[in-house]
Amino acid sequence: MLISLSRVIKGYLLSALLGVVIGSLIGMSRTINELLLPMITVIRQIPMIAWIPLIILWCGIGEESKVVIIVLAAFFPILVNAESGIAQTPESFLEVARLYKLGWWKTFSKVYLPHAIPQILVGLKLGLGVSWMAVVASELIAATSGIGYRMSNARSLMRPDIVIVCMLVIGIVGILMDKAIGIIFELFTPWVEKKRRD
Template sequence: MTAIDLPRPAPARALPFRLLAPAAAGLRDFAIALALPALILLLWSLGSAYQMVPQQILPPPAYVFENFRDMLASGELLQHAGISAVRVAGGFALGASLGLLLGIAMGLSEAIDDYVRPLFTAIAQVPTLGWIPLLMLFLGIGEALKIVIIAKAALVPMVLNTSAGIRGVPASYMEVAEVFGFSRWQKLRRLILPAAVPPIFTGIRYSLTKAWTALVAVELLASAEGLGYLLVWGRQMFWLDTMIVAMVIIGVVGFAMDKILALGEARLQSWRIDA
């Protein structure tokens, strides 16, 4: 009888390195991502230290950090950030929900798509800022205006990605559903929507990004609270450190939201089975 070669267990010394490999890769990616911001901060510090740029135009990083610490301690920064978060959550929920329903309808029905898509495309081509003057006439400058503007920004990518995802479901899937005798509701719930989850999630990601940028835009023009208002207030009072703090917070929050959704999207894409 011939001996059977069994796989040898990995050496004990190699196991810690295998376990640490993902963490090391994550640290490397984090360091690469921080390289350019660190270089900008270094140039900013050198420019302020050697007075290459007047402090009235670009305050030193130490001043900006001190102002950030004071605004955080007083609760002012958290108050404005909380107001912006509530606005973007309400507008995004409204726009993404309507976009999902409209995208499903356009993806399932050729007739609805033919009737709706021309007008929808024309509306989508108008930038978010272009709707603010018109909507001010009907809604004023209250919270309703902000919610509607944010919802419009979130609606467009949600509709486009949802309808494209549904139309991208392979025909072979539908043939299998016919063999099993699925009703239209069963096809939608058990086949079409699960197969279209990755593009729909992509639509959610871009909808949230558009909603966040629309929030800042509408707060710049028609608000007395929020992170966008801090930008305007800092410019009007010539408090450039306050303006920079607001810009950094807006960028960091937007990046964090996009990164979280990107990780979720990558996880969903890894589950996807190609036809």
């Protein structure tokens, strides 16, 4: 479980960084949107499971392939939600930013990001769930360690009890991580929770 958890954390953090940054750029810039969005849309339609054989051929069955599979799976829900949240920023907010002649970074951090935070949080939660699916799928197909490998080994030994316990452990750890993300966002974005209560 610890091996799988470390893989999920590595892949998830990398996909979160890439997804939020690229999604924000696509949402803020029409030029970047027109350049990247069609290509990203095409890649997004390919099921995650279809990438696994190719990634294994490129990266082998070691740690790198598992992390790449997780990044590829979690990247798109995070990116789509980040792009959507940024793109839905009211034009009136942007007009005020232009009126005060705010630079690119201040416009992003003071206008775009606060408005997009709830949508980004949805993407991060979806990405976390997909990360667990990706790591288990990759470990079931090609691995020598991890909880997916343990489940595959239990299947070959005809031990459904072990498979069920592994499934329950994945669910419990996933819930705990999801709650942890929610707590972190509440700490850093108290205005979002206040707005929800109002």
